[in-house]
Amino acid sequence: EAQVTQNPRYLITVTGKKLTVTCSQNMNHEYMSWYRQDPGLGLRQIYYSMNVEVTDKGDVPEGYKVSRKEKRNFPLILESPSPNQTSLYFCASSTMFLWGGELFFGEGSRLTVL
Amino acid sequence: DQQVKQNSPSLSVQEGRISILNCDYTNSMFDYFLWYKKYPAEGPTFLISISSIKDKNEDGRFTVFLNKSAKHLSLHIVPSQPGDSAVYFCAAIGRAGNMLTFGGGTRLMVKP
Numbered sequence: 001e002a003q004v005t006q007n008p009r010y011l012i013t014v015t016g017k018k019l020t021v022t023c024s025q026n027m028n029h030e031y032m033s034w035y036r037q038d039p040g041l042g043l044r045q046i047y048y049s050m051n052v053e054v055t056d057k058g059d060v061p062e063g064y065k066v067s068r069k070e071k072r073n074f075p076l077i078l079e080s081p082s083p084n085q086t087s088l089y090f091c092a093s094s095t096m097f098l099w100g101g102e103l104f105f106g107e108g109s110r111l112t113v114l
Numbered sequence: 115d116q117q118v119k120q121n122s123p124s125l126s127v128q129e130g131r132i133s134i135l136n137c138d139y140t141n142s143m144f145d146y147f148l149w150y151k152k153y154p155a156e157g158p159t160f161l162i163s164i165s166s167i168k169d170k171n172e173d174g175r176f177t178v179f180l181n182k183s184a185k186h187l188s189l190h191i192v193p194s195q196p197g198d199s200a201v202y203f204c205a206a207i208g209r210a211g212n213m214l215t216f217g218g219g220t221r222l223m224v225k226p
Contacts (some may be wrong), residue, residue, distance in 0.1 A: 004154065031212070033214075042217050048213065075206060098146070098214055103150075105158050107156055107157050109158075
């Protein structure tokens, strides 16, 4: 089954404790991306990757890091989480460019930073 | 400043009637527009899209209209069904094709 898998789905952590949210897709997609969803703000792009070893900032990259060492994986790293990073996070993947191609989303990871 | 806006945070419609969800954008470089649907505890799923060279695209009960001069698009659902109750996001892609900008979402409730 074609899917985007994120882990963990739920996480409560404390300020400053490094964490990683993993994302994996099995569709051989070149494009992968991370979004955060906040009330009234919709989904805002954090980082995206056009292919292996190619990553770029989205609209809200501050406080986040990513890496794309393999085509299927695109982890999101919070080196020193802060309460304003409490949010619902989505990973997504697609073919090389987004025109005409849908973006496939994972089920989301709800992160709470105390 | 949000480049894609959905000014109605919620919409309530009776089953069988038409649902109209609206979206406005400010960036004239946007080239392609999409609607996504999101149920609670799930990721968004693609619903329908439209290229900037068209003004209408239809897929079953769903139709998207694009008015480029007004920088406005709308999603029509006819007839509305209770299973359509979800949050709907409009989104836009620029000519580089590498970034998707979302609106804030509209929660649609279809009452039986």
